[in-house]
Amino acid sequence: MPESPEVEALARFLAAEASGREIRDVDVLEFRAIKTRSRPPEGLAGRTITGASRHGKHVELALDDGSLVVSLGRHGWMRWLDPQADAPADHTAAPDDAPPALATFGLSGDRTLEVTDAGDWVSLGLHVVGDPAEVPAISKLGPDPADAEFTRDDFARALGRRRKQVKAILQEQESLAGIGNAYSDEILHLAKVAPVTHASALDEAAADRLFDATVSTVRGAIAAREGTPIHLLKAEKVAAMRVHGRTGDACPVCGDTILDLTFSGASAQYCPTCQNGGRPL
Template identity: 30%
Template sequence: MPELEVIASRLNSLLQGKTIQKAVVHNHLVLHGIEVRHFEDELTGKAYEAVRADGKFLLISLENGCEIVVNPMLAGRFWLMERPKRPSKMDIFQLHSDNRTLRYTDRKQMSRVYLVKGGDYSQVAEFNERGPSALDPELKLAEFKQHLKHRRGQIKSILRNQKFVKGIGNAYADEILLYAGILPFRRKSSLSNEEVEQLYNAMRNVLMKFKGILEKRSLDEIALEKRDFMMIHNRGGGVCPLCGGRVSEVTANRFKTNYCQTCQK
């Protein structure tokens, strides 16, 4: 999520008020609930109103009340080009404005793209059922505890569940749990009050810190997903930055989990 928040605010400042002169869809498979022709017609000639992130979704609203809702899944990427680019196999759509093209690509073609009118997100899969944003200032420790009360199972699965809080993916969950000092496979029911508080603080600190790092990077750098700032995720067999021990790794359902047996209890 920190990536999407930074991307959204960057796109917002660069696109706001600009008019889409031409919208072209290059891959119709990821469009949901709308035909290519309608999608292109609805966008052409409209001005950007705002771009914002909402959990794992990116929302691009236009002056006519339409909103492009993108769920980038694993491999959706946004690029801002100075001129139109000849589409490749991974291009999904390009929106051309004066000396600026917003290009959206997805090499895995797993994204979901919708066009929403009047703020009705009912057709957007897994949108309405979500919990508060992990970075929402209103989500204080007491609210966090309250939301956690209704969840059961392993703590990492809960953290990644968007119905609990939105915006935490697999990699960020590993980072948060390292700093919280909690093993990813612990049952929620086994966590002490103190551990829940450590988890809350680690969630806020890790996400804010990574957001700060990403804010200094260009859109192209973010799109390349160089997550060199991560301390434990994807570092199986490497050295734990906190204790110097070995980083453990377990893969389940195609998702990798990294943790430290010394720092995490």
């Protein structure tokens, strides 16, 4: 699932590479991706891209009139095709095993932007709007730990004294924007908090560790992805994980074996010693 560090890198790439380019043609290959049926993406031909930004896990392409918002969903991403680039093949043309394109945008300067989805069902959405706040999921977003204005008070309000597992709260976009399954595992490991712990059970010290881990993990990952080609972002994210996706490996902190936990329809990877006093959950 795309999360804020990689989506931020994608938005910055598009801001640098797509700004100033005219949308010459639009081809929607999967009509289920269109979320604003009265304003289909095909109507964007002739518009000019003026910038790009991130809203949680959504990318906004600002236009000279309105915006195209791409909700990446669970398996969505974008591909930038530049036939003049001296770059790996998957940056200049889609390889045979690449995720299918749901829509393509031909841009001035002989560039093509494709939106893709690697899932078995379409999770990516395309919204043509006058303002990104018209997208319901964006209008409901909670505060973003990547923002310089994000405070301990914002975090405390997100947690509250809720009888809800902190891993679920970290991923709840209405509470905290941009975090998904992978980075929530990394945050909880750094904070030494078990994923099944309820927010109401956190003492002040644990809540402080969780706040510090959230901010440092998200902002550190954004800094680490700066300048990474967008076709390499997923691989860099996977390589940087300490516990997520590392079931059976040794914890890099204490050496205990990282375990997998499935609960309430979700999964987590965690270290028993670092996060639960040495006891498997």
